[in-house]
Amino acid sequence: MSVKIKNNTETEEFHNVKFLLTSSMRTLILVVLYNDSKNLNEIRDELQKPSATILHGLKELEAANLLKKDKKNYSLTSNGYLLATNIIKLINNWYSLERHKTFWNNHDISGIPEQYMNKLYLLKDAQLISSTTSDLSNAFNTYMQLLENSRDIKMILPIYSENHFKYLIKLLKEEHLKHMTILISSRIHKKMRRSRYLKKTLLKNKKVTIIEMEKNPKVFLTFSEDFMTLTLFFKDKHYDDSQMIIEKSENGLRWADGLFKYYEGE
CATH class of the missing domain: 1.10.10.10 (Winged helix-like DNA-binding domain superfamily/Winged helix DNA-binding domain)
Structure with missing residues:
Protein backbone atom coordinates (compact mmCIF):
# COMPACT_ATOMS: atom_id res chain seq x y z
CA MET A 1 0.00 0.00 0.00
CA LEU A 90 -0.61 -3.70 11.60
CA ILE A 91 0.96 -5.46 14.60
CA ASN A 92 -1.17 -8.58 14.08
CA ASN A 93 -0.44 -8.58 10.36
CA TRP A 94 3.27 -8.48 11.10
CA TYR A 95 2.85 -11.25 13.66
CA SER A 96 0.97 -13.42 11.14
CA LEU A 97 3.70 -12.99 8.55
CA GLU A 98 6.55 -13.56 11.00
CA ARG A 99 4.92 -16.62 12.57
CA HIS A 100 4.99 -18.51 9.26
CA LYS A 101 7.49 -16.38 7.34
CA THR A 102 9.07 -19.38 5.58
CA PHE A 103 5.69 -20.29 4.09
CA TRP A 104 4.98 -16.75 2.89
CA ASN A 105 8.55 -16.10 1.68
CA ASN A 106 8.86 -19.34 -0.28
CA HIS A 107 5.59 -19.08 -2.19
CA ASP A 108 3.98 -16.95 -4.86
CA ILE A 109 1.46 -14.72 -3.06
CA SER A 110 0.32 -12.83 -6.16
CA GLY A 111 -2.97 -14.74 -6.08
CA ILE A 112 -3.92 -13.03 -2.82
CA PRO A 113 -5.30 -9.54 -3.59
CA GLU A 114 -3.82 -6.61 -1.68
CA GLN A 115 -6.93 -6.10 0.44
CA TYR A 116 -6.63 -9.67 1.72
CA MET A 117 -2.88 -9.47 2.29
CA ASN A 118 -3.72 -6.45 4.44
CA LYS A 119 -6.10 -8.65 6.44
CA LEU A 120 -3.67 -11.45 7.23
CA TYR A 121 -4.09 -10.47 10.88
CA LEU A 122 -7.31 -12.52 10.67
CA LEU A 123 -5.06 -15.59 10.26
CA LYS A 124 -2.82 -14.83 13.23
CA ASP A 125 -3.82 -18.09 14.97
CA ALA A 126 -3.31 -20.25 11.88
CA GLN A 127 -1.41 -23.54 12.05
CA LEU A 128 1.17 -24.57 9.46
CA ILE A 129 1.12 -28.24 8.46
CA SER A 130 4.16 -29.56 6.60
CA SER A 131 5.00 -32.87 5.03
CA THR A 132 8.33 -34.41 6.01
CA THR A 133 10.78 -36.83 4.46
CA SER A 134 9.34 -39.54 6.72
CA ASP A 135 5.73 -38.59 5.89
CA LEU A 136 5.46 -37.08 2.43
CA SER A 137 1.65 -37.11 2.52
CA ASN A 138 1.18 -35.44 5.90
CA ALA A 139 -0.30 -32.19 4.55
CA PHE A 140 -2.55 -33.96 2.03
CA ASN A 141 -3.79 -36.50 4.59
CA THR A 142 -4.52 -33.75 7.11
CA TYR A 143 -6.51 -31.95 4.42
CA MET A 144 -8.54 -35.07 3.64
CA GLN A 145 -9.32 -35.63 7.31
CA LEU A 146 -10.75 -32.13 7.53
CA LEU A 147 -12.93 -32.76 4.49
CA GLU A 148 -14.30 -35.99 5.96
CA ASN A 149 -15.94 -34.04 8.79
CA SER A 150 -17.49 -31.39 6.55
CA ARG A 151 -20.99 -31.24 5.14
CA ASP A 152 -20.66 -28.23 2.86
CA ILE A 153 -17.42 -26.94 1.39
CA LYS A 154 -16.35 -24.17 -0.96
CA MET A 155 -13.15 -24.35 -2.92
CA ILE A 156 -10.95 -22.33 -5.26
CA LEU A 157 -9.26 -25.08 -7.28
CA PRO A 158 -6.29 -23.89 -9.39
CA ILE A 159 -4.98 -27.35 -10.33
CA TYR A 160 -6.22 -30.40 -12.22
CA SER A 161 -5.60 -33.16 -9.67
CA GLU A 162 -6.83 -36.72 -10.07
CA ASN A 163 -6.11 -37.41 -6.39
CA HIS A 164 -8.29 -34.52 -5.22
CA PHE A 165 -11.09 -35.38 -7.63
CA LYS A 166 -11.16 -39.05 -6.61
CA TYR A 167 -11.33 -38.22 -2.94
CA LEU A 168 -14.07 -35.60 -3.40
CA ILE A 169 -16.10 -38.10 -5.42
CA LYS A 170 -15.63 -40.68 -2.67
CA LEU A 171 -16.93 -38.26 -0.03
CA LEU A 172 -19.94 -37.39 -2.17
CA LYS A 173 -20.78 -41.05 -2.75
CA GLU A 174 -20.45 -41.90 0.92
CA GLU A 175 -22.77 -39.02 1.86
CA HIS A 176 -20.10 -37.22 3.87
CA LEU A 177 -20.44 -34.15 1.67
CA LYS A 178 -23.91 -32.75 1.10
CA HIS A 179 -22.85 -29.90 -1.16
CA MET A 180 -19.71 -28.50 -2.72
CA THR A 181 -19.04 -25.30 -4.66
CA ILE A 182 -15.90 -25.20 -6.81
CA LEU A 183 -14.38 -22.18 -8.52
CA ILE A 184 -12.22 -23.29 -11.45
CA SER A 185 -10.62 -21.71 -14.49
CA SER A 186 -12.12 -22.21 -17.94
CA ARG A 187 -9.00 -24.21 -18.90
CA ILE A 188 -9.43 -26.70 -16.04
CA HIS A 189 -13.18 -26.86 -16.60
CA LYS A 190 -12.60 -27.73 -20.26
CA LYS A 191 -10.15 -30.45 -19.28
CA MET A 192 -12.65 -31.91 -16.80
CA ARG A 193 -15.37 -32.00 -19.47
CA ARG A 194 -13.13 -34.23 -21.59
CA SER A 195 -13.28 -36.91 -18.89
CA ARG A 196 -16.46 -38.99 -18.98
CA TYR A 197 -15.82 -40.07 -15.42
CA LEU A 198 -15.51 -36.51 -14.05
CA LYS A 199 -18.42 -35.32 -16.16
CA LYS A 200 -20.67 -37.96 -14.65
CA THR A 201 -19.44 -37.93 -11.05
CA LEU A 202 -18.70 -34.22 -10.53
CA LEU A 203 -19.87 -31.94 -13.31
CA LYS A 204 -23.37 -33.44 -13.48
CA ASN A 205 -23.66 -34.16 -9.77
CA LYS A 206 -26.57 -32.27 -8.22
CA LYS A 207 -24.57 -31.81 -5.02
CA VAL A 208 -21.85 -29.91 -6.89
CA THR A 209 -21.93 -26.33 -8.11
CA ILE A 210 -19.21 -25.41 -10.62
CA ILE A 211 -18.36 -21.74 -11.19
CA GLU A 212 -16.03 -21.02 -14.09
CA MET A 213 -13.51 -18.18 -14.14
CA GLU A 214 -11.50 -16.87 -17.05
CA LYS A 215 -8.21 -16.69 -15.20
CA ASN A 216 -6.65 -19.27 -12.91
CA PRO A 217 -5.92 -17.85 -9.45
CA LYS A 218 -2.68 -18.96 -7.82
CA VAL A 219 -4.37 -20.00 -4.59
CA PHE A 220 -5.87 -23.30 -3.50
CA LEU A 221 -8.46 -22.35 -0.88
CA THR A 222 -10.93 -24.68 0.81
CA PHE A 223 -13.29 -23.78 3.62
CA SER A 224 -16.38 -25.03 5.41
CA GLU A 225 -18.28 -24.00 8.50
CA ASP A 226 -15.44 -25.31 10.68
CA PHE A 227 -12.09 -24.72 8.96
CA MET A 228 -10.18 -23.14 6.11
CA THR A 229 -7.03 -24.33 4.36
CA LEU A 230 -4.67 -22.49 2.05
CA THR A 231 -1.94 -23.88 -0.17
CA LEU A 232 0.07 -21.93 -2.71
CA PHE A 233 2.44 -22.26 -5.65
CA PHE A 234 6.20 -21.98 -5.51
CA LYS A 235 7.66 -18.92 -7.19
CA ASP A 236 8.69 -21.14 -10.13
CA LYS A 237 4.93 -21.74 -10.76
CA HIS A 238 4.90 -25.34 -9.50
CA TYR A 239 2.10 -26.17 -7.06
CA ASP A 240 3.23 -27.06 -3.53
CA ASP A 241 1.11 -29.59 -1.67
CA SER A 242 3.69 -30.11 1.08
CA GLN A 243 2.78 -27.05 3.18
CA MET A 244 -0.67 -25.91 4.19
CA ILE A 245 -2.10 -23.17 6.38
CA ILE A 246 -5.07 -24.26 8.53
CA GLU A 247 -7.26 -21.79 10.40
CA LYS A 248 -10.37 -22.70 12.40
CA SER A 249 -11.28 -19.38 14.00
CA GLU A 250 -14.25 -17.24 13.00
CA ASN A 251 -11.83 -14.58 11.77
CA GLY A 252 -10.06 -17.06 9.50
CA LEU A 253 -13.34 -18.30 8.04
CA ARG A 254 -14.36 -14.69 7.37
CA TRP A 255 -11.06 -14.10 5.54
CA ALA A 256 -11.60 -17.23 3.43
CA ASP A 257 -15.19 -16.30 2.60
CA GLY A 258 -14.10 -12.84 1.48
CA LEU A 259 -11.35 -14.22 -0.76
CA PHE A 260 -13.75 -16.75 -2.28
CA LYS A 261 -16.35 -14.05 -3.00
CA TYR A 262 -13.63 -11.86 -4.52
CA TYR A 263 -12.84 -14.52 -7.13
CA GLU A 264 -16.48 -15.51 -7.50
CA GLY A 265 -17.20 -11.96 -8.62
CA GLU A 266 -14.29 -11.81 -11.09
Whole structure:
Protein backbone atom coordinates (compact mmCIF):
# COMPACT_ATOMS: atom_id res chain seq x y z
CA MET A 1 0.00 0.00 0.00
CA SER A 2 1.47 3.35 -0.98
CA VAL A 3 1.10 6.66 0.83
CA LYS A 4 0.66 9.61 -1.50
CA ILE A 5 2.33 12.83 -0.46
CA LYS A 6 1.34 15.98 -2.30
CA ASN A 7 3.65 19.00 -2.49
CA ASN A 8 5.98 17.40 0.08
CA THR A 9 3.25 17.76 2.72
CA GLU A 10 2.45 14.66 4.76
CA THR A 11 -1.15 13.55 4.86
CA GLU A 12 -2.75 13.62 8.28
CA GLU A 13 -2.95 9.81 8.32
CA PHE A 14 0.73 9.41 7.47
CA HIS A 15 1.69 11.99 10.08
CA ASN A 16 -0.32 10.22 12.80
CA VAL A 17 1.14 6.80 11.99
CA LYS A 18 4.66 8.23 11.92
CA PHE A 19 3.97 10.01 15.23
CA LEU A 20 3.09 6.68 16.84
CA LEU A 21 5.65 4.40 15.25
CA THR A 22 8.57 6.65 16.17
CA SER A 23 7.74 6.08 19.84
CA SER A 24 7.05 2.64 21.27
CA MET A 25 5.65 4.27 24.43
CA ARG A 26 2.97 6.22 22.53
CA THR A 27 2.02 3.06 20.64
CA LEU A 28 1.86 0.95 23.82
CA ILE A 29 -0.32 3.51 25.58
CA LEU A 30 -2.83 3.50 22.72
CA VAL A 31 -2.97 -0.31 22.74
CA VAL A 32 -3.40 -0.42 26.55
CA LEU A 33 -6.29 2.05 26.39
CA TYR A 34 -7.92 0.41 23.36
CA ASN A 35 -10.60 -1.52 25.23
CA ASP A 36 -11.08 0.56 28.36
CA SER A 37 -10.15 3.76 30.15
CA LYS A 38 -7.45 3.49 32.85
CA ASN A 39 -5.72 5.65 35.43
CA LEU A 40 -1.98 6.18 35.63
CA ASN A 41 -1.41 3.38 38.14
CA GLU A 42 -3.27 0.85 35.96
CA ILE A 43 -1.32 1.91 32.87
CA ARG A 44 1.97 1.68 34.79
CA ASP A 45 1.10 -1.81 36.08
CA GLU A 46 0.45 -3.05 32.54
CA LEU A 47 3.44 -1.41 30.88
CA GLN A 48 5.91 -1.84 33.75
CA LYS A 49 7.46 1.54 32.94
CA PRO A 50 8.28 4.57 35.15
CA SER A 51 5.41 7.02 35.76
CA ALA A 52 7.43 9.93 34.38
CA THR A 53 7.96 8.16 31.04
CA ILE A 54 4.27 7.24 30.78
CA LEU A 55 3.12 10.74 31.72
CA HIS A 56 5.29 12.21 28.97
CA GLY A 57 3.65 9.90 26.43
CA LEU A 58 0.16 10.64 27.76
CA LYS A 59 0.70 14.38 27.41
CA GLU A 60 1.96 13.98 23.83
CA LEU A 61 -1.06 11.88 22.88
CA GLU A 62 -3.44 14.31 24.59
CA ALA A 63 -1.86 17.22 22.71
CA ALA A 64 -2.38 15.30 19.46
CA ASN A 65 -6.08 14.81 20.34
CA LEU A 66 -5.66 11.03 20.45
CA LEU A 67 -6.64 10.64 24.10
CA LYS A 68 -8.43 12.63 26.77
CA LYS A 69 -8.32 12.80 30.57
CA ASP A 70 -11.43 12.71 32.72
CA LYS A 71 -10.50 13.27 36.34
CA LYS A 72 -7.87 10.53 36.90
CA ASN A 73 -8.78 8.29 33.98
CA TYR A 74 -7.38 8.37 30.46
CA SER A 75 -9.36 7.18 27.44
CA LEU A 76 -9.00 7.34 23.66
CA THR A 77 -10.74 9.94 21.55
CA SER A 78 -12.53 8.81 18.38
CA ASN A 79 -9.38 9.62 16.38
CA GLY A 80 -7.27 7.72 18.88
CA TYR A 81 -9.54 4.69 18.74
CA LEU A 82 -9.48 4.56 14.94
CA LEU A 83 -5.72 4.95 14.86
CA ALA A 84 -5.26 2.30 17.57
CA THR A 85 -7.46 -0.09 15.55
CA ASN A 86 -5.17 0.27 12.54
CA ILE A 87 -2.02 -0.03 14.65
CA ILE A 88 -3.30 -3.28 16.21
CA LYS A 89 -4.13 -4.63 12.74
CA LEU A 90 -0.61 -3.70 11.60
CA ILE A 91 0.96 -5.46 14.60
CA ASN A 92 -1.17 -8.58 14.08
CA ASN A 93 -0.44 -8.58 10.36
CA TRP A 94 3.27 -8.48 11.10
CA TYR A 95 2.85 -11.25 13.66
CA SER A 96 0.97 -13.42 11.14
CA LEU A 97 3.70 -12.99 8.55
CA GLU A 98 6.55 -13.56 11.00
CA ARG A 99 4.92 -16.62 12.57
CA HIS A 100 4.99 -18.51 9.26
CA LYS A 101 7.49 -16.38 7.34
CA THR A 102 9.07 -19.38 5.58
CA PHE A 103 5.69 -20.29 4.09
CA TRP A 104 4.98 -16.75 2.89
CA ASN A 105 8.55 -16.10 1.68
CA ASN A 106 8.86 -19.34 -0.28
CA HIS A 107 5.59 -19.08 -2.19
CA ASP A 108 3.98 -16.95 -4.86
CA ILE A 109 1.46 -14.72 -3.06
CA SER A 110 0.32 -12.83 -6.16
CA GLY A 111 -2.97 -14.74 -6.08
CA ILE A 112 -3.92 -13.03 -2.82
CA PRO A 113 -5.30 -9.54 -3.59
CA GLU A 114 -3.82 -6.61 -1.68
CA GLN A 115 -6.93 -6.10 0.44
CA TYR A 116 -6.63 -9.67 1.72
CA MET A 117 -2.88 -9.47 2.29
CA ASN A 118 -3.72 -6.45 4.44
CA LYS A 119 -6.10 -8.65 6.44
CA LEU A 120 -3.67 -11.45 7.23
CA TYR A 121 -4.09 -10.47 10.88
CA LEU A 122 -7.31 -12.52 10.67
CA LEU A 123 -5.06 -15.59 10.26
CA LYS A 124 -2.82 -14.83 13.23
CA ASP A 125 -3.82 -18.09 14.97
CA ALA A 126 -3.31 -20.25 11.88
CA GLN A 127 -1.41 -23.54 12.05
CA LEU A 128 1.17 -24.57 9.46
CA ILE A 129 1.12 -28.24 8.46
CA SER A 130 4.16 -29.56 6.60
CA SER A 131 5.00 -32.87 5.03
CA THR A 132 8.33 -34.41 6.01
CA THR A 133 10.78 -36.83 4.46
CA SER A 134 9.34 -39.54 6.72
CA ASP A 135 5.73 -38.59 5.89
CA LEU A 136 5.46 -37.08 2.43
CA SER A 137 1.65 -37.11 2.52
CA ASN A 138 1.18 -35.44 5.90
CA ALA A 139 -0.30 -32.19 4.55
CA PHE A 140 -2.55 -33.96 2.03
CA ASN A 141 -3.79 -36.50 4.59
CA THR A 142 -4.52 -33.75 7.11
CA TYR A 143 -6.51 -31.95 4.42
CA MET A 144 -8.54 -35.07 3.64
CA GLN A 145 -9.32 -35.63 7.31
CA LEU A 146 -10.75 -32.13 7.53
CA LEU A 147 -12.93 -32.76 4.49
CA GLU A 148 -14.30 -35.99 5.96
CA ASN A 149 -15.94 -34.04 8.79
CA SER A 150 -17.49 -31.39 6.55
CA ARG A 151 -20.99 -31.24 5.14
CA ASP A 152 -20.66 -28.23 2.86
CA ILE A 153 -17.42 -26.94 1.39
CA LYS A 154 -16.35 -24.17 -0.96
CA MET A 155 -13.15 -24.35 -2.92
CA ILE A 156 -10.95 -22.33 -5.26
CA LEU A 157 -9.26 -25.08 -7.28
CA PRO A 158 -6.29 -23.89 -9.39
CA ILE A 159 -4.98 -27.35 -10.33
CA TYR A 160 -6.22 -30.40 -12.22
CA SER A 161 -5.60 -33.16 -9.67
CA GLU A 162 -6.83 -36.72 -10.07
CA ASN A 163 -6.11 -37.41 -6.39
CA HIS A 164 -8.29 -34.52 -5.22
CA PHE A 165 -11.09 -35.38 -7.63
CA LYS A 166 -11.16 -39.05 -6.61
CA TYR A 167 -11.33 -38.22 -2.94
CA LEU A 168 -14.07 -35.60 -3.40
CA ILE A 169 -16.10 -38.10 -5.42
CA LYS A 170 -15.63 -40.68 -2.67
CA LEU A 171 -16.93 -38.26 -0.03
CA LEU A 172 -19.94 -37.39 -2.17
CA LYS A 173 -20.78 -41.05 -2.75
CA GLU A 174 -20.45 -41.90 0.92
CA GLU A 175 -22.77 -39.02 1.86
CA HIS A 176 -20.10 -37.22 3.87
CA LEU A 177 -20.44 -34.15 1.67
CA LYS A 178 -23.91 -32.75 1.10
CA HIS A 179 -22.85 -29.90 -1.16
CA MET A 180 -19.71 -28.50 -2.72
CA THR A 181 -19.04 -25.30 -4.66
CA ILE A 182 -15.90 -25.20 -6.81
CA LEU A 183 -14.38 -22.18 -8.52
CA ILE A 184 -12.22 -23.29 -11.45
CA SER A 185 -10.62 -21.71 -14.49
CA SER A 186 -12.12 -22.21 -17.94
CA ARG A 187 -9.00 -24.21 -18.90
CA ILE A 188 -9.43 -26.70 -16.04
CA HIS A 189 -13.18 -26.86 -16.60
CA LYS A 190 -12.60 -27.73 -20.26
CA LYS A 191 -10.15 -30.45 -19.28
CA MET A 192 -12.65 -31.91 -16.80
CA ARG A 193 -15.37 -32.00 -19.47
CA ARG A 194 -13.13 -34.23 -21.59
CA SER A 195 -13.28 -36.91 -18.89
CA ARG A 196 -16.46 -38.99 -18.98
CA TYR A 197 -15.82 -40.07 -15.42
CA LEU A 198 -15.51 -36.51 -14.05
CA LYS A 199 -18.42 -35.32 -16.16
CA LYS A 200 -20.67 -37.96 -14.65
CA THR A 201 -19.44 -37.93 -11.05
CA LEU A 202 -18.70 -34.22 -10.53
CA LEU A 203 -19.87 -31.94 -13.31
CA LYS A 204 -23.37 -33.44 -13.48
CA ASN A 205 -23.66 -34.16 -9.77
CA LYS A 206 -26.57 -32.27 -8.22
CA LYS A 207 -24.57 -31.81 -5.02
CA VAL A 208 -21.85 -29.91 -6.89
CA THR A 209 -21.93 -26.33 -8.11
CA ILE A 210 -19.21 -25.41 -10.62
CA ILE A 211 -18.36 -21.74 -11.19
CA GLU A 212 -16.03 -21.02 -14.09
CA MET A 213 -13.51 -18.18 -14.14
CA GLU A 214 -11.50 -16.87 -17.05
CA LYS A 215 -8.21 -16.69 -15.20
CA ASN A 216 -6.65 -19.27 -12.91
CA PRO A 217 -5.92 -17.85 -9.45
CA LYS A 218 -2.68 -18.96 -7.82
CA VAL A 219 -4.37 -20.00 -4.59
CA PHE A 220 -5.87 -23.30 -3.50
CA LEU A 221 -8.46 -22.35 -0.88
CA THR A 222 -10.93 -24.68 0.81
CA PHE A 223 -13.29 -23.78 3.62
CA SER A 224 -16.38 -25.03 5.41
CA GLU A 225 -18.28 -24.00 8.50
CA ASP A 226 -15.44 -25.31 10.68
CA PHE A 227 -12.09 -24.72 8.96
CA MET A 228 -10.18 -23.14 6.11
CA THR A 229 -7.03 -24.33 4.36
CA LEU A 230 -4.67 -22.49 2.05
CA THR A 231 -1.94 -23.88 -0.17
CA LEU A 232 0.07 -21.93 -2.71
CA PHE A 233 2.44 -22.26 -5.65
CA PHE A 234 6.20 -21.98 -5.51
CA LYS A 235 7.66 -18.92 -7.19
CA ASP A 236 8.69 -21.14 -10.13
CA LYS A 237 4.93 -21.74 -10.76
CA HIS A 238 4.90 -25.34 -9.50
CA TYR A 239 2.10 -26.17 -7.06
CA ASP A 240 3.23 -27.06 -3.53
CA ASP A 241 1.11 -29.59 -1.67
CA SER A 242 3.69 -30.11 1.08
CA GLN A 243 2.78 -27.05 3.18
CA MET A 244 -0.67 -25.91 4.19
CA ILE A 245 -2.10 -23.17 6.38
CA ILE A 246 -5.07 -24.26 8.53
CA GLU A 247 -7.26 -21.79 10.40
CA LYS A 248 -10.37 -22.70 12.40
CA SER A 249 -11.28 -19.38 14.00
CA GLU A 250 -14.25 -17.24 13.00
CA ASN A 251 -11.83 -14.58 11.77
CA GLY A 252 -10.06 -17.06 9.50
CA LEU A 253 -13.34 -18.30 8.04
CA ARG A 254 -14.36 -14.69 7.37
CA TRP A 255 -11.06 -14.10 5.54
CA ALA A 256 -11.60 -17.23 3.43
CA ASP A 257 -15.19 -16.30 2.60
CA GLY A 258 -14.10 -12.84 1.48
CA LEU A 259 -11.35 -14.22 -0.76
CA PHE A 260 -13.75 -16.75 -2.28
CA LYS A 261 -16.35 -14.05 -3.00
CA TYR A 262 -13.63 -11.86 -4.52
CA TYR A 263 -12.84 -14.52 -7.13
CA GLU A 264 -16.48 -15.51 -7.50
CA GLY A 265 -17.20 -11.96 -8.62
CA GLU A 266 -14.29 -11.81 -11.09
